[in-house]
Amino acid sequence: MKNDDWIQWRFGNTLIAEINKRDDRITVYDDVLDGRFRNRLKLDKQTGSLTITDIRTEHAGDYKLQTNSVEKSFNLFVFVEISVLEGDSVTLNSDLTEMKDDDLIQWRFLTEMTLIAEINVTADRITVYDDVLDGRFRDRLKLDKQTGSLTITNITTEYAGLYTLLINSAWKFFILHVFVEISVKEGDSVTLNSDLTKIDVDVIQWRFWTENTVIAEINKQVDRITVYDDVLDGRFRDRLKLDNQTGSLTITDVTDEHAGDYVLIIMTTKQSLKVFRVSVYGELLKINNDTIFFKSCCAAKIIYQLSL
Structure with missing residues (x-):
């Protein structure tokens, strides 16, 4: 940065950080917006770049950089990454405690750009579209009418991918990994x-x-x-x-x-x-009807300890 440069960072319309080289002042406003940025903002005094640490979904949105010579905008998406074993169930949480009278919630399997569930509180309508995509979600979707959270039961690998939750005009993103568990000797x-x-x-x-x-x-x-x-x-x-x-x-x-x-x-x-x-x-050893796994190099030690 030059001697007369100034930089301002905004989240939406809220000022969160600024540098004024002329006044030799660097300021981070991390207590704004209910403190969601508290202790998470780092401002590089040499370049003016802004780092946000320990990201949460509440930090997703539009950021704007304004200097005395340029303006630049950033759209930040934050993904919640979930891993689940094949055959298990998984709940994608909306983070709502209860829905308001005018709320509209839509769940999409974004990998296929397909609407799979929605709640329209104004119309008093709850809909699960489990017959889409050749019926892969049939009888597997459960939508919580109080919070809008979505549960997928009996997971298989074809459910892995990107899911989005739209609450009115706010977005939340999930990446679902489905593990096939394999044991080998x-x-x-x-x-x-x-x-x-x-x-x-x-x-x-x-x-x-x-x-x-x-x-x-x-x-x-x-x-x-x-x-x-x-x-x-x-x-x-x-x-x-x-x-x-x-x-x-x-x-x-x-x-x-x-x-x-x-x-x-x-x-x-x-x-x-x-x-x-x-x-x-490793190898299998039967002692008193109990099965114990061990490596051959450790067999003598394990047998000795068990005999004690």
Whole structure:
């Protein structure tokens, strides 16, 4: 910033931070708006950039930067990220305690741009559109008439994606990850199924999500199949097999360092995700009808402790 520069940051129409170089003044107004920004604003005195820490959905909205030479606007979306195991239920919370007389709530499965539920208090109407999208939500949606929160029961991977809640004119966004849970014995192989019968998409990419690392991909656009088995200190070396017809991934001779979360990203006209949580167990030992998991290297120690 130059000696005569000034910068103002606004959330909507509310001033939240400013720098006046001429008066050598830096001010953060983090107690405005019921203190939602308290202890969360950091203003860079050299560049004037504004950082918001520990983001909440109440911080979503329109931000405006105004200086003595330029104006710039930002629209900030805040996603609530939820992970759930296949077969479980999940509730997407509206954060309302009760609805007002003129409230309108609409839930959309935004991945498919489809309205799936709504409450119109003025018309005294509650509607669940569970027959849309080939009936994938049929008998699985429960809408709380007091709060507007939406519960999805008996989750499968086809429910993973982006959901939006519109309350009158305010938005709330949810990203739902659905995990397929797989247990595999150490030394065995495990196959992560893509559920595709043939590859008619642009790109299939496998990531070891625990380390956010690409380990395999098929790119149909350039007709290339690649296995990155030397990443992560070579823990996957000579262990990855990628099915060139379905895109399914097999990991052979599994050890506990292969345990974790894997994500399949399918890219075509739109992107879809499938997530796997792999756990690795050791040998089985039966003592007094109880089953105990252990690694062979620790077997003698465990038996000794149990005998005591």
